[in-house]
Amino acid sequence: MSQESLLEISNLKQHFKTGRHSVIKAVDGLNFNIYKGETFGLVGESGCGKSTTGRTIIRLYDATEGEVYFNGENVHGKKDKSELKKFNREMQMIFQDPYASLNPRMKVEDIIAEGMDIHGLVENDKQRKEKVHDLLETVGLDQEHANRYPHEFSGGQRQRIGIARALAVDPSFIIADEPISALDVSIQAQVVNLMKQLQRDKELTYLFIAHDLSMVKYISDRIGVMYFGKMVELADADELYKNALHPYTKSLLSAIPLPDPDYERSRVRFNYDPSDHDTSEEPEFREVGPDHWVLCTTNEFEHYKKQLATV
Amino acid sequence: MDNHKPSKDLFVPVEKQEGEAEKLSRPSLSFWQDSFVRLRKNVGAMIGLVVLILLAFMAIFGPYMNQYDAYEQDLQRAKMPPKIPVLENISWLGVDGTLSSIKEAETVEAAREKALARFGGDEETITTNVLTEPSGDQLARVEGIQDVYAAKEIETNFWFGTDSLGRDLWTRAWEGTRISLFIALLAALIDMVIGVAYGGISGYYGGRVDNILQRIIEILVGIPNLVVVILMILILEPGITSIIIALTITGWISMARIVRGQVLKLKNMEFVLASKTLGAPDNRVLRKHLVPNVTGLIVINTMFTIPAAIFLEAFLSFIGLGLPTPIASLGTLINDGFDSLQIYPYIMIFPALIISLIMIAFNILADGLRDAFDPKMRE
Numbered sequence: 001m002s003q004e005s006l007l008e009i010s011n012l013k014q015h016f017k018t019g020r021h022s023v024i025k026a027v028d029g030l031n032f033n034i035y036k037g038e039t040f041g042l043v044g045e046s047g048c049g050k051s052t053t054g055r056t057i058i059r060l061y062d063a064t065e066g067e068v069y070f071n072g073e074n075v076h077g078k079k080d081k082s083e084l085k086k087f088n089r090e091m092q093m094i095f096q097d098p099y100a101s102l103n104p105r106m107k108v109e110d111i112i113a114e115g116m117d118i119h120g121l122v123e124n125d126k127q128r129k130e131k132v133h134d135l136l137e138t139v140g141l142d143q144e145h146a147n148r149y150p151h152e153f154s155g156g157q158r159q160r161i162g163i164a165r166a167l168a169v170d171p172s173f174i175i176a177d178e179p180i181s182a183l184d185v186s187i188q189a190q191v192v193n194l195m196k197q198l199q200r201d202k203e204l205t206y207l208f209i210a211h212d213l214s215m216v217k218y219i220s221d222r223i224g225v226m227y228f229g230k231m232v233e234l235a236d237a238d239e240l241y242k243n244a245l246h247p248y249t250k251s252l253l254s255a256i257p258l259p260d261p262d263y264e265r266s267r268v269r270f271n272y273d274p275s276d277h278d279t280s281e282e283p284e285f286r287e288v289g290p291d292h293w294v295l296c297t298t299n300e301f302e303h304y305k306k307q308l309a310t311v
Numbered sequence: 312m313d314n315h316k317p318s319k320d321l322f323v324p325v326e327k328q329e330g331e332a333e334k335l336s337r338p339s340l341s342f343w344q345d346s347f348v349r350l351r352k353n354v355g356a357m358i359g360l361v362v363l364i365l366l367a368f369m370a371i372f373g374p375y376m377n378q379y380d381a382y383e384q385d386l387q388r389a390k391m392p393p394k395i396p397v398l399e400n401i402s403w404l405g406v407d408g409t410l411s412s413i414k415e416a417e418t419v420e421a422a423r424e425k426a427l428a429r430f431g432g433d434e435e436t437i438t439t440n441v442l443t444e445p446s447g448d449q450l451a452r453v454e455g456i457q458d459v460y461a462a463k464e465i466e467t468n469f470w471f472g473t474d475s476l477g478r479d480l481w482t483r484a485w486e487g488t489r490i491s492l493f494i495a496l497l498a499a500l501i502d503m504v505i506g507v508a509y510g511g512i513s514g515y516y517g518g519r520v521d522n523i524l525q526r527i528i529e530i531l532v533g534i535p536n537l538v539v540v541i542l543m544i545l546i547l548e549p550g551i552t553s554i555i556i557a558l559t560i561t562g563w564i565s566m567a568r569i570v571r572g573q574v575l576k577l578k579n580m581e582f583v584l585a586s587k588t589l590g591a592p593d594n595r596v597l598r599k600h601l602v603p604n605v606t607g608l609i610v611i612n613t614m615f616t617i618p619a620a621i622f623l624e625a626f627l628s629f630i631g632l633g634l635p636t637p638i639a640s641l642g643t644l645i646n647d648g649f650d651s652l653q654i655y656p657y658i659m660i661f662p663a664l665i666i667s668l669i670m671i672a673f674n675i676l677a678d679g680l681r682d683a684f685d686p687k688m689r690e
Contacts, residue, residue, distance in 0.1 A: 058588050088590030101581035105342055105603040114599075115589040148339045165585065 041220030356679020373485025426455030506566025514574030614677035
């Protein structure tokens, strides 16, 4: 895996006004990079701003503050039409709810070909059909499915149609916004394996948003843990699972159930209490170990360093 | 349970059939085909549809089915009762071209005199039946029946009779149906266009635009409909145009509200976001994603608007704010008939029947469509 970063996010903030004086800080100062060819897992509890982060990166929302650089270009900067189109082709998204992400009035062929139509990637109907058939095959569906409507498919099949739609414009970066949370466990593996295979074949980079830690560990190279709009810990997947430092990460890890009765009987859950933190100063995002970042104050920083050294 | 351990050789893996699992057996149907299949199974809605087609056919061709004109007056043949060949032999239908009247008096003779006098005393065309003989407190009741066609020596038949000016009611009733339907369809169409555009803009752009547009609607809704309509009629020349304007001036609001609600819901659906991330411009999102998903509701709402418009038109005509004479509409016909309802009930019954049929048919058809479009009804 090369260490060339594809996406750089610096101090990204996304605040929503909910009233005259109340503001929800959905994303509050994010900093991280995503390297070319890797899968970056983003985890955290419901409502911590994971999806908002994804949607802000792809310009569905305008960022309140901060920058997103994609291939060195500012995503939120002013763009003319052709630049915007180029950007839209480079970055794509897979959505959470397979039942809401496909237009019920459109045929599968038209859903998948929508990107091609918008960007004028095909010259005639025959070519369009061929490309759609190729994409359907890529995601493991039948050619015959092109003439059908979304309601005729199961959740897993729909999600694969969603993936085919994203692939239609040949993106290099895909944001997967909880692509498997709405699926049955047996289907989750199907979709995740498909994504892994596509990554190998097409050299894709993923931002994988999820709250299922076991699945995230399986697919991700690096994992970032979010809590209330802030990144609290970021490390390689193995490192994070072995040496979690931030109490919130520990709490999350302790909540993973395993289908093993002996383990389950002895499993102890840590409850995370935000008031346990050192409040002498504003916490900052610091590199505790190599490529292992934690949100901490100076005191905690020393403490974590020692902790990491003893392992 | 411990002693029952299944041995391993009991488990035979099912042969995995690659490809079979992804097969779909149901025939592929679009939303509209699917809805139509469900609509066809709905007996009520199909009856409504057939009734509407028949009424529309009659509204178009009915006025040309006999030799009379809707506006041709002839006092010689005023207030002729309805007479329809063949059906005239079924007495209880009352379409045999006769008028009847029951008179009471102390004696049978006196009652008979009264009954004869009611129809001008021409004994040749009047038959009298004694219904009850006088006994004690009971008065004698005599029914006089006059064959009006024979009395006036009219050879042709008026299927629905004639009104007080001798105009043929069959022609006028279908002419009126045509005008009423025309007004209602046009009003519903205008309501739909304004409502969809207004609601679509309000919902899609949201924020301040939505805020202003919704406040305007609230003000319009706050003024009683009838006041607006009366003012409109006062300003404008009475006629078809002005009544359409009066109907549409507040009629589009419910459509606008429904469309706005749907657009608000749909525009944050993931398939719309997906289209946006693919770089779709606003007009593509509206055209391909929002409008097709609201169409079902628009159709249903329009189907409910049409009978409401017909009724409002009839109501306005009835209270004298509608179409000026001599234009026939169902409302004006009912208003004419109402004046002599007790003596000549047929003048009002036929247009009243037609308007009831139209309204019931539209309502059950719209109801059936609502069920047909509901994806939860899919089997």
